[in-house]
Amino acid sequence: MIRVENLIYRYDAGAPDCLRGVSLEIPEGIHTALIGPNRSGKTTLIKHLNALLFPAAGTVCVDGMMTTDASSVREIRRRVGMVFQNPESQIVGMTVEEDVAFGPENLALPSAEIRRRVDACLAMVGMKGFEKRAPHTLSGGEKRLLSIAGVVAMNPRYIAFDEPTAYLDPAGKQRVLEIIRRLNREGMAIIHIAHDMRDVAEAHRVVVMDRGRVLLTGTPAEVFGQAERLTAIGLDGLPGKGGR
Amino acid sequence: MIRLGQYLPGDTIVHRLDPRVKILSVVALSLLIFAATPVEIALISAFLAAVVRAARMTPAQAAGALRPVAVFMAMIFFVHLFFTEGQPLLSLAPLPVRITQEGLLRGIYVTWQFAGLILAAAVLTWSTSPSELVGGIERLLRPLSRVGIPSQDLAVMIAMALRFMPMLLEEYDRLRMAQMARGADFTTGSLALRTRAVAALAVPLLLSAFHRADELAVAMEARGYRRGPRTTLRELVFSGHDLGAFAVIGILILAAMIIKG
Numbered sequence: 001m002i003r004v005e006n007l008i009y010r011y012d013a014g015a016p017d018c019l020r021g022v023s024l025e026i027p028e029g030i031h032t033a034l035i036g037p038n039r040s041g042k043t044t045l046i047k048h049l050n051a052l053l054f055p056a057a058g059t060v061c062v063d064g065m066m067t068t069d070a071s072s073v074r075e076i077r078r079r080v081g082m083v084f085q086n087p088e089s090q091i092v093g094m095t096v097e098e099d100v101a102f103g104p105e106n107l108a109l110p111s112a113e114i115r116r117r118v119d120a121c122l123a124m125v126g127m128k129g130f131e132k133r134a135p136h137t138l139s140g141g142e143k144r145l146l147s148i149a150g151v152v153a154m155n156p157r158y159i160a161f162d163e164p165t166a167y168l169d170p171a172g173k174q175r176v177l178e179i180i181r182r183l184n185r186e187g188m189a190i191i192h193i194a195h196d197m198r199d200v201a202e203a204h205r206v207v208v209m210d211r212g213r214v215l216l217t218g219t220p221a222e223v224f225g226q227a228e229r230l231t232a233i234g235l236d237g238l239p240g241k242g243g244r
Numbered sequence: 245m246i247r248l249g250q251y252l253p254g255d256t257i258v259h260r261l262d263p264r265v266k267i268l269s270v271v272a273l274s275l276l277i278f279a280a281t282p283v284e285i286a287l288i289s290a291f292l293a294a295v296v297r298a299a300r301m302t303p304a305q306a307a308g309a310l311r312p313v314a315v316f317m318a319m320i321f322f323v324h325l326f327f328t329e330g331q332p333l334l335s336l337a338p339l340p341v342r343i344t345q346e347g348l349l350r351g352i353y354v355t356w357q358f359a360g361l362i363l364a365a366a367v368l369t370w371s372t373s374p375s376e377l378v379g380g381i382e383r384l385l386r387p388l389s390r391v392g393i394p395s396q397d398l399a400v401m402i403a404m405a406l407r408f409m410p411m412l413l414e415e416y417d418r419l420r421m422a423q424m425a426r427g428a429d430f431t432t433g434s435l436a437l438r439t440r441a442v443a444a445l446a447v448p449l450l451l452s453a454f455h456r457a458d459e460l461a462v463a464m465e466a467r468g469y470r471r472g473p474r475t476t477l478r479e480l481v482f483s484g485h486d487l488g489a490f491a492v493i494g495i496l497i498l499a500a501m502i503i504k505g
Contacts, residue, residue, distance in 0.1 A: 052465060078468060082466040092407065092460070092464055093375075097477065102464075104475075105474050111475060111476065111479045114475065136411065136414065151467070154467065
């Protein structure tokens with residue numbers, strides 16, 4: 001369980017608060033969708049979940065460990081994986097397999113175990129045979145899949161995806177959504193930032209953010225039932241009926 | 245796209261050697277070449293030629309490795325040719341230089357030495373993937389971590405620099421296209437104008453590089469990168485071939501010592 005309580009955050013002293021008192025619980029094994037207009041604080045929020053950002057006030061607690069406790073940071077980052085919006089700038093390795101190995105290497109796992117995870121994760125995202133390719137020779141969609149494999153290889157309990165279907169063609173989108181579904185079926189908790197509400201129709205829970213606060217929480221049916229409130233903050237209404 | 249390090253994947257015995265063995269061999273060969281007499285240089289050249297062949301490199305590729313340093317090699321040659329005292333072959337009066345027999349021989353010898361050094365290094369980068377190279381350097385430097393030199397951090401830094409190169413080139417292309425689409429002209433006009441057009445790319449390119457570096461650092465942190473114990477996907481293990489290669493280099497060094505007396 002990740003427990004966020006009264007989280008307040010601002011990027012620079014004197015700047016307006018980016019998160020203005022967010023409280024949220026993210027249980028294990030659940031697919032949580034996070035939606036909201038630009039600048040509502042979604043990305044800032046998920047960066048708190050694995051101790052990349054630290055609260056100005058309030059707390060973030062992962063499985064009982066405070067993110068502000070320096071001795072827990074390593075374990076928190078192992079438990080909470082993070083797939084960023086731009087796959088380009090999160091690929092570290094000089095080859096595909098080395099990139100997937102980067103996380104497990106940081107966990108100081110034995111070589112044989114790293115090899116096993118690299119193979120399993122590349123197979124999972126359908127990139128078997130790409131092992132020796134250099135990242136800059138991959139297509140945008142392949143880079144996206146690689147960034148997911150690199151996070152899954154750390155075997156986290158929770159994975160936060162920041163708009164994982166951005167810039168992808170329809171087939172690529174379906175592929176990524178299918179991977180997310182599969183990871184969730186296998187027991188991983190998913191935190192999924194999305195703009196296109198059709199992407200999150202099958203989430204267990206939808207959290208709507210607006211201007212640094214949680215506006216609504218509920219099942220997709222409950223949330224999308226409140227079409228006026230969603231339109232009021234600039235979001236489309238029902239999935240499938242939206243204006244896109 | 246520029247191929248960095250010019251790694252040419254292959255499955256020859258040279259490719260399969262442990263990167264540490266190759267790095268140390270290049271160091272040893274370089275020392276040998278520096279200390280070599282003309283006769284020894286010929287022997288080492290024959291050895292290098294055999295290695296190039298074993299790595300399935302063509303003579304054209306070998307010549308290609310020397311091309312970027314051709315001007316430098318020519319300079320070395322001519323400096324020795326013109327400025328060595330000795331038996332004059334040709335006087336270039338009224339110029340204050342003349343060509344001597346010693347100068348000619350010395351020029352050939354030093355240039356050959358230099359070519360040998362470049363070729364030895366080229367075989368290393370041809371036959372070793374950048375990551376193997378970085379891994380090898382890291383392992384060789386590891387004893388230094390006891391005196392406070394962070395060999396793993398150094399290795400990651402080199403790897404990041406190599407990873408960034410193609411990224412920056414792509415970014416440069418993207419920025420150039422974006423400016424061309426808005427009417428910038430990089431191909432016509434005076435040299436000064438073109439220079440200014442390219443210079444206008446430098447600032448956005450630099451900004452984007454910093455931005456990328458920032459994002460990459462965050463992504464690395466998110467995936468658990470911190471100082472401290474790490475393991476690697478591929479562990480370097482010495483094989484019989486590696487020991488064989490060491491033996492060959494050892495024999496070369498011994499031979500050189502015996503010749504010198």
